[in-house]
Amino acid sequence: MTLSVSTSQAVDLRVQPVDEILDHVERSLQTHIVRDTLVRKRRSVGGRTDRDTWVRIERRLLDKIPEQGWNGTETAARMGGVAQPEWHGCLVWREAGMPVMWRADETALLPGAPVGNAILSEAPILPEEWWEALNASLDALAAQRTTRVASPDTVTITQALVTESIRDVFSDDFDTTVERWVPAHADLNWANMTATTFCLFDWEDWGNAPLGLDSASLWASSLAVPALADRVLHERRSDFESRDGRLMTLFACSKILGPYAHPEDPRLEPARRTAEQVIAELRTH
Template structure:
């Protein structure tokens, strides 16, 4: 199907590099086209689920995200159904800088990121937060149910403030040394501070980087809304551990939870 998409876009795969997404639902490769090198991403889903928020996210990001948000530009897209599967092919501009982590969102060693990189990230998050959209990344109904369950404490689950978020801001979706923010499937409205809190939580195993995030993004995190966003993210990540994901983070997440709720 990836080869079929390349043919439809008059693109030729370059080399043997392949990038597989979470649980194999996407396959991406560098390609050559008449307008220059690019990146061809193919998404697969059961035919009855090949639609909706995740399907339309990158196209909507291309339409609405401001220039202050560095990201690969979407050139073309194509959707089709074959047998029991639906497919979405997207041709992006080439991004030459590698992602900070390759195979997982969790940070395990400190990256070499300069002040310009951090300033660009801070500017991007502030710009994303201003985008008006009816897309939803986190729902109040989910928080009402999940926060008491996974945090294990009585808690006011009312979100103090909502803003637009990338929704999946982790180290495998950020490039360096030049910053680009990848993967715009799930962006939408979330508790204010959600993106910064997610990146911070995925950095807990590297205390120096976690501290740098708080230094660089303190205007987001060191607020009542930012504290609440951390609890939201901890809820979500603790839930993932019950499915066998992010197990290496569980102890650090519970320690952070104790600090936020007891300190």
């Protein structure tokens, strides 16, 4: 089947027509996606169905799909102790004549709205129960067993990637070897969690990653709000105090301070200060 949305590999689903995609998913899943509930992002679109579920549809190039497959939401559904929407089923297809695959996952509705954007500019009001649920879910996730490897930003995380990312920004001579790898969500930010009831969603890229990746990612998305960043540091301090957690803090800082840094990003200065402190700690530990 050829779908008109893919006129080229460079596709932005925020602006491309998606009616044909939605029609195909509706026929296959035997449901109707309510059009005025659509949430459109660069490579995904989602909406509420007439049976009170949510369908998320993603487009991904073949070279961005690892050998382990592209079924993160499905495989995450088996985990216990992690607050996430119940998974119901999926549809996957290869687009004719294109190096592209599409995937639609149907899940239960979220218990609330996302906390905010991926990067926050003001502190959200979160009850203590929310932080307790966050910690319980992240701890339960790290205790899982999986052969999957995390792919943050659709790039499989490896020791080589960690070293290269850190070395490209911080030239100091310190060991970047990761000691402990544990399951991680790999896209932990404020747009992928709900409030006031905590729920973690968008599991496409979860898998084994260096200890502390999720905590460092959430901290980095909080840096524009110092009190919020400090709260993340406090709640996940066992991660940040570990050697791997320090490396993941530098890994997160490298994304802020790297070649694509925006000169007006309010996170630049706190990321620089933190990186200097972490490097000094790595040299002495």
